[in-house]
Amino acid sequence: MRHATNPEGGAGVPALELRNVVKRFGKTEIIRGVSLAVRRGERVAVIGPNGAGKSTLFNLISGRFPPSSGEILLNGRRIDGKRPFEINRLGLSRSFQITNIFPKLSVFENLRCGVLWSLGYRYTFLKFLADLDDANERAEALLDRIGLRKKRDTLAMNLTYAEQRALEIGITIAGGADVILLDEPTAGMSKSETRRFIEFIREVTEGRTLLTVEHDMGVVFGLADRIAVVVYGEVIAFDTPEAVKANPRVQEAYLGSVLAEQQAAEAAH
Ligand SMILES: Nc1ncnc2c1ncn2[C@@H]1O[C@H](COP(=O)(O)OP(=O)(O)OP(=O)(O)O)[C@@H](O)[C@H]1O
Structure with missing residues (x-):
């Protein structure tokens, strides 16, 4: 593998870590103190309502914007403040970069x-x-x-x-790159294409760490080892799909309405 990992970065070091990351645009705090540690080889889906800050979070991780404060580490090495191509060469690649x-x-x-x-x-x-x-x-x-x-x-x-x-x-x-960020990889696909594509993503990212932003709950539950739920600039839950589904706070803030919408849409077909 070309991308050197941090010599200090042993097996226990997260592939990607955010420590109390804050992003303000003007006076508005869009990301409000996010801490998150993604294990090596893990598949994580980032979900949440429109405008919650999911894309902003990806933009911070991939270096499009610097955080206002906080730290971002890739394999134990600070990447916040670095430029997208530098971060890419340290081993993180984003789908539309x-x-x-x-x-x-x-x-x-x-x-x-x-x-x-x-x-x-x-x-x-x-x-x-x-x-x-x-x-x-x-x-x-x-x-x-x-x-x-x-x-x-x-x-x-x-x-x-x-x-x-x-x-x-x-x-x-x-x-x-050993950490891959994908932004809604199945957007615009039919249900059967989506199912096949989830399998494809699983195969091609095998052994790598994967983060996706995703709206389709089928994709989320089919692909993710853990789900990070972002609501109003904060991660309100970061856990296995089962635990996230059962989390009352997530139900109330997001998932309850999304699942009800999806069920209604399926019933209408
Ligand atoms: N460059 C920017 N300047 C000012 N405000 C921004 C900027 N980028 C994003 N925002 C604001 O930050 C908030 C979060 O946006 P973001 O696109 O990260 O949400 P999201 O969770 O990805 O939403 P969606 O699911 O609709 O894509 C929104 O209110 C948006 O208007």
Whole structure:
């Protein structure tokens, strides 16, 4: 694995840790003291009502915004205040960080761009040549991993929607990051596509730490080892799916109404 983990970061060190993180926009406190420790190899879904601060939390972790206060650690190493590409090279990759897909490049070329970008390719011709073999090899291996071998030379714009989402995840994992952030990975998919895609995500992120922001409760309960419930800028629960479902505070603040809505929608079909 390319990404060096902190030499101090032993087995017990969380893959990702937030310590009393606060984010203010102007005078408004949007994230209000979030502490969270995600274990290595764990799959965590972040859920909560609209406007609760889930995307902001992802933006803080991936370095898009610095926190107003508090600390964020990746494998025991401080990353708050670092820039997105630096955090990426320390081993954290976010699904849309590489502006998704290049529509006019083939699947293979998209993957190769993801690899080269993660290698820290700096547009020097000699470095490019030296890296190219390695990048080609890794992009080839990714084609199999994401199930798009047969679409190797297809332009990304000609893929189905689900295939494009798979490619996006391929690009996200291209650099071998061990912590992966996915923002609503199944958004826009049908129920059966979603079910298949959950399996796909499980497979391609095997052995890595995964954080997703998710609205679809089917995805949440099918994928997550633990669920973090964000309400009004605070994590009000962080526990197993069963415990979160049974938590009266979560029921009251969020889940009760969401599950009722989903049941009503299913009954209407
Ligand atoms: N750059 C910004 N400047 C000012 N306010 C912001 C900024 N980004 C987010 N906010 C505010 O922070 C709050 C939380 O937004 P955020 O997008 O993080 O919520 P969310 O939980 O991801 O919501 P959704 O589920 O609707 O995507 C909202 O009130 C939003 O208007």
